[in-house]
Amino acid sequence: MSLTYNKDITALLVIDPYNDFISEGGKIWDRIKAVAEANQCVPNMLRTLNAARQAKLRVFYAMHRRYRPGDYENWKYIAPIQKGAWTRKTFEYGTWGGEFRSEFQPKPDEIVVAEHWCSSGFANTDLDLQLKRCGIHQLIVIGLIAHTCIEATVRFAAELGYEVTVVRDATADYTDEMMHAALDINLPNYANAIVTTTEIVDAITR
Numbered sequence: 001m002s003l004t005y006n007k008d009i010t011a012l013l014v015i016d017p018y019n020d021f022i023s024e025g026g027k028i029w030d031r032i033k034a035v036a037e038a039n040q041c042v043p044n045m046l047r048t049l050n051a052a053r054q055a056k057l058r059v060f061y062a063m064h065r066r067y068r069p070g071d072y073e074n075w076k077y078i079a080p081i082q083k084g085a086w087t088r089k090t091f092e093y094g095t096w097g098g099e100f101r102s103e104f105q106p107k108p109d110e111i112v113v114a115e116h117w118c119s120s121g122f123a124n125t126d127l128d129l130q131l132k133r134c135g136i137h138q139l140i141v142i143g144l145i146a147h148t149c150i151e152a153t154v155r156f157a158a159e160l161g162y163e164v165t166v167v168r169d170a171t172a173d174y175t176d177e178m179m180h181a182a183l184d185i186n187l188p189n190y191a192n193a194i195v196t197t198t199e200i201v202d203a204i205t206r
Helices: 029-038 041-054 080-088 127-133 146-159 176-189 197-205
Strands: 010-015 058-062 138-143 163-171 193-195
Touching: 010 041, 010 146, 029 041, 041 058, 041 138, 041 163, 041 197, 058 127, 138 146, 146 163, 146 176, 163 176, 163 197, 176 193, 193 197
Parallel strands: 010 058, 010 138, 138 163, 163 193
Antiparallel strands: none
């Protein structure tokens, strides 16, 4: 498949590059480490980010809600994934785990949108507004985790009319089975392309 990206309407969307996810010692790192190291997820995320910057693509960050005391205590209805975040105090605000991994710190001209509460980077955030203000139509998506935030965000993007590319070796999951379900079964229904880091870097830097 020939990949073409109009740089005026294309952006890189980086999802959840928190220390808790992708750094040794992070609360979730041990659960995804095997898959992430097997496909070189973190180096590939960084390689894609650096290529996007070199190509002068706009870069956006869709970050999960950083846990703060009181976030869920009074909720009547809470999703299982949110219960897990509450129990583990994942991405806790003011802690190392709730900070961007150092190599993924946004540059001054890059946009960090409002934090999402569940899985989709679009739901109850300003992501769609920020993308539209910049005239973005094509999205290249990297980050964590394949079957939750990546899949939910890509599905929502398709509903809103965006053309989406997922970089398959710049994401990770808890198991190979979950990666397969997301990348080979579910996401092909919503992503226009599912490619490798080498393929996307070649496409945006040529």
